[in-house]
Amino acid sequence: MRELWQVDASRRVAILFCLVVLMVSEPSTRAQNTTNEREFPQSKAVVGKIVGQLQSSASGKLPVLDGFARTGDRALDHYSRGYYQCSATVKSAPSGGSRVQVSAKITAWYADEVGGESGYQVLPSNGRLESDFLDRVVEALAGSIATAGATAGALPRKSSPALLAPTISAPEPGDGESGGRAPGSSLSFKTGIISSEHPASPATQKAIVDKHEEELTAQAKSLAEILRNTAHPANLVAVKKQGTPILTSPNEGAKVVFLADAEDEFEILDKNVNWVHVRISRLSRGWIRRSSLELPEADTPIAASSDAPQPAGVPTFQVRDEQTSTFPGAWEPLRGKTVRILTVQKTGGPSSNANAKMDFAKALFEKEYAELVKAPSTTAGVVLIFDSEDGGMVAAPLLTLQAWKDGTLSDQAFWRRCFFDPPKMFTPSTTGSQ
Numbered sequence: 001m002r003e004l005w006q007v008d009a010s011r012r013v014a015i016l017f018c019l020v021v022l023m024v025s026e027p028s029t030r031a032q033n034t035t036n037e038r039e040f041p042q043s044k045a046v047v048g049k050i051v052g053q054l055q056s057s058a059s060g061k062l063p064v065l066d067g068f069a070r071t072g073d074r075a076l077d078h079y080s081r082g083y084y085q086c087s088a089t090v091k092s093a094p095s096g097g098s099r100v101q102v103s104a105k106i107t108a109w110y111a112d113e114v115g116g117e118s119g120y121q122v123l124p125s126n127g128r129l130e131s132d133f134l135d136r137v138v139e140a141l142a143g144s145i146a147t148a149g150a151t152a153g154a155l156p157r158k159s160s161p162a163l164l165a166p167t168i169s170a171p172e173p174g175d176g177e178s179g180g181r182a183p184g185s186s187l188s189f190k191t192g193i194i195s196s197e198h199p200a201s202p203a204t205q206k207a208i209v210d211k212h213e214e215e216l217t218a219q220a221k222s223l224a225e226i227l228r229n230t231a232h233p234a235n236l237v238a239v240k241k242q243g244t245p246i247l248t249s250p251n252e253g254a255k256v257v258f259l260a261d262a263e264d265e266f267e268i269l270d271k272n273v274n275w276v277h278v279r280i281s282r283l284s285r286g287w288i289r290r291s292s293l294e295l296p297e298a299d300t301p302i303a304a305s306s307d308a309p310q311p312a313g314v315p316t317f318q319v320r321d322e323q324t325s326t327f328p329g330a331w332e333p334l335r336g337k338t339v340r341i342l343t344v345q346k347t348g349g350p351s352s353n354a355n356a357k358m359d360f361a362k363a364l365f366e367k368e369y370a371e372l373v374k375a376p377s378t379t380a381g382v383v384l385i386f387d388s389e390d391g392g393m394v395a396a397p398l399l400t401l402q403a404w405k406d407g408t409l410s411d412q413a414f415w416r417r418c419f420f421d422p423p424k425m426f427t428p429s430t431t432g433s434q
Helices: 002-024 027-031 044-055 128-148 202-229 354-372 398-405 411-416 423-431
Strands: 037-040 059-062 079-092 098-110 119-123 186-188 193-195 236-239 244-247 256-260 265-271 275-281 284-289 316-326 338-348 381-386 392-397 419-421
Touching: 037 128, 044 079, 044 098, 044 128, 079 119, 079 128, 098 128, 119 275, 256 284, 316 354, 338 354, 354 381, 354 392, 354 398, 354 423, 381 398, 392 398, 392 423, 398 411, 419 423
Parallel strands: 338 381
Antiparallel strands: 037 098, 059 079, 079 098, 098 119, 186 193, 236 265, 244 256, 244 284, 265 275, 275 284, 316 338, 381 392, 392 419
């Protein structure tokens, strides 16, 4: 029994030794075992300033998802156009320092070639983005320390998280024995190995840092090459501004499906001179103003009055801007009323002339009227502004457009009921070949 008691006592001493090591270890060291949370000895104010600076650049596109997102029910190779955003919170730690918690949101486009369930989905992060953000906090804090102590030469010229990781000295047993380790040796919680009490030489530290930098540079070049070689799909549009409305129909008064964020991308289903029909997700659809989108490079604005090619020597036009606003004039039929305003610019050919402008105006009036009658609207008319020295403005009330399209008004009668400013810029068309 005495021998058994001695064995148990030895075990108790070993257990107490391990507990003491854990109790004296700094919270910041233990917290590094998690990928999304870490403690620092600096105050909340100091760390919060660093985190605020880093968080402004903690989002962007992912050239690849493998290595950043966890694989779920669907393989990652079915996803594309990955985007990430890291958010961090800083709290005061009981130890007097601060605790940083990071979460990463990853979204990507899922292409379902069979079930028609394509759309943007949220993917779980594997912790790499969070860990990388926390490493950047360590580097930034180390940089500030290096700046403060540069005169005294307290730190090497280059710093690295691996070199600046805390090294915690384990206490010795009460009887003074070293427990098989040399006195003064320490446990490196960063690497998980026992290191000598003597630090590495400056040359060794510099070699480690240089190698780390070379690896990061090579990885950045590889990712950039992948990004360059990834062809951007030609059937996608990107939203220009935050809070862009997506509507249920191509009409200003239509119900808003939701407000899109800047750089959101959607698949093109259809488009016309003013609107683009997009797939939101699965069976959900919506319409976005064409002027609110960045179209694919291969896409060109509608610049002709018909699908037929323009004959040589005839100027061509295209719509550059669209808005719904109050009529910008004193013409009684539209005074103070809400109208659709389209700004038109010449894109090619010789100097614009009245006949060419009237031909283009006629085509735009037809297209705009077709859009306005698809859904109830408070729009009272359509205004075209030709933005050039020899341009001008032409406006038509909605009732006049309706009578013209119903066949009640001829082309010449229709033009006589329109507003021209100045009239001389449109004179040949108002009296001639319409």
